[in-house]
Amino acid sequence: MNDSPVLRLRGAAFTHPGGTGVSGLDLDIAPGEAVALIGPNGAGKSTLLKGVLGLVPRTAGTIEFGARTSDAGAGPSHAANGMVGFLPQSADLDPDFPISVEQVVMQGRYRGLGLLRWPGRADRAAVRDALETVGLAELAKRPFGELSGGQRQRGLLARALASDPGLLLLDEPFNGLDQPNRDALVETLRALKARGVAVLVSTHDLDLARRVCDSVVFVNRTQLASGPVDDVLTLGNVQECFEGVEVEIDEHTLVVPGHEGH
Template sequence: MTESPVLRLRGAAFTHPGGSGVSGLELDVSPGDAVALIGPNGAGKSTLLNGVLGLVPLTEGSMQIAGSGEHARNGMIGFLPQSTELDPDFPISLEQVVMQGRYRRLGLFRWPGRADRAAVRAALDAVGLGELAKRPFGELSGGQRQRGLLARALAAQPRLLLLDEPFNGLDQPNRDALIATIRTLKAQGVAVLVSTHDLELARVVCDRVVLVNGTQLAFGPVDDVLTLGNVQECFEGVEVEIDEHTLVVPGHEGH
């Protein structure tokens, strides 16, 4: 029997107080399912992710998280943002950064216990950084810091993981490690929604794709959605190339 979606949007719109946003959202993200969220700069990808987190208001339609309404988001969602306010010069270890992912479970007045420390170790091992746990966060490479922040999101043991352009600026080894981590999470039943401008990534690691440009344009299996016509409509005004295997949007930087 197919499991119920972890995230379900029906006719949903998320709108900032200034009026910008994204609308017409009709999609499901199920356990073990990775969905790529693709669109040009300013298309509403980050708005959608922040809407799921409750940081941008739901102004139309409905959202269900794990079948229990939007309030079920607490403790169930891990998030890797595009950027972090964490100062790499701040004297804190990688392990301490990852422990931050347990704070919602800990509350204000409880020290980390055995289960919290085990969750941190498991999260670091999942991203291939277990041996660097005691290393100062600022001494890590950019790609390692990105993977460390992913481990922070995983330490909460989420059922739904939101990734906002996680591959920006990564070299090939860190990119490969992140892809391997996403595959492992899928196998463990975690639902993943990943915003990306990397169409090849969508083909490699995702099951379905949602195209957005202010509104949802398409949603479905990767091969059905990532057609030349659909991508040209989504990236209007940008030259799109296609060969037998790959769609290319030259010069696009995701935001």
Template sequence: MTDSSVLRLEHAAFTHPGGGGVADLELEIAPGEAVALIGPNGAGKSTLLKGILGLVPLTAGSMHVGTSSSDAATTARDGAHARNGMIGFLPQSADLDPDFPISLEQVVMQGRYRRMGLLRWPGRADRGAVRRALETVGLAELAKRRFGELSGGQRQRGLLARALASEPALLLLDEPFNGLDQQNRDALIATLHALKAQGVAVLVSTHDLELAKLVCDAVVLVNGTQLAFGPVDDVLTLGNVQECFEGVEVEIDEHTLVVPGHEGH
């Protein structure tokens, strides 16, 4: 573990108040590094992302986000501490009604609200951040277009721009490639490469193992607990994938397979 990491988890567990969660997390993400978070449905991937955001309690171990640290004891006593805008988040499902009369530019400006405060009008720095975010995702020419008129893939990229408008050091993506056509998938892959080059740390939840090979430097496998973490080629072995996805459908090289169990192998 290094002092320069953007995110570091040590023996961490995140548990919902009603039970269920993910445990035994030991991982680190440095600036400009992308890590794929891989596991079957119900494995705890979304729980981990929400835990980093402070939306699910840290119940064991410790978490370090930039210069801010927390552990299970302080979280239980004081509650989740604010992440002060250094984390951007793209949720799995869109939280905007496409029929609402709002432009793409206005949607992306929402990403500046935490920095602006409720009563401040957007300034030059805010408008510049929105413009750069739209350029990063390749949608600058559609800034004035009504959000609901965009294609599904363009709306997804617009929501990513909203997350980028806060100029985060760490970007969390929850299944961002679901339902995208090839054009928008390629655009999103290019965006992630650009963000890495800018020094943004990325943690992306996905079922797509090929995506991990194309974009990510490391992989963390989870299924209720962390099973493996390390460089892509070291972690995405047949044995690790069997352990993580036993009896579950998984996409590899654009083919959907059912990973067999260990019996008979």
């Protein structure tokens, strides 16, 4: 397997026009590697993911996809060319809209189709493969709005996978899922890693980070720590990142005390 990074950030900062953002980012993600992006709400996790997609301006540092690098101030990244799949925190699909699961997943192919071109055999095969990967192949013809919340989340993941991305960005994908759907999503991510897909997943669930991910990046408006899960997922780093806020550990929600309490 090629170990050259799929994504590399060096001194990167992504800043909204209003001035909020996240900075000091140094990150490498190799093919088949899953990295947990951990921090409290408002820490800049979503901003980082949207920055990688070119949806939030990069105001410092460099970003590299494969062999292509761009400096701060350059135009939007070429992440939108199909290399990167994205599962947002909340979807813009109306569950009452009359569209099938299969049609939702096919939306992931539209970016590569161009104008006036109908989906072909390869597109339909990609949709079938994506649905099989997330365990929804038998529900392909069902109206999307009839799925449970967890099944809809998996359907939207299939939409992100349909473009055959080398890098998958997931923004708090486990929020609101029951245990069976959480387990199904974990197994899906493990299967994607085995296929060589790189994964960057934002979460505040430390147990899920341990179950799925190889490396961890702690952020709270800036990068605080990064490295292998066993080395970096420590009480000290959790205290620094989550001081005074809630965090999920082994399916329990705790308020992390500050350093002065220890």
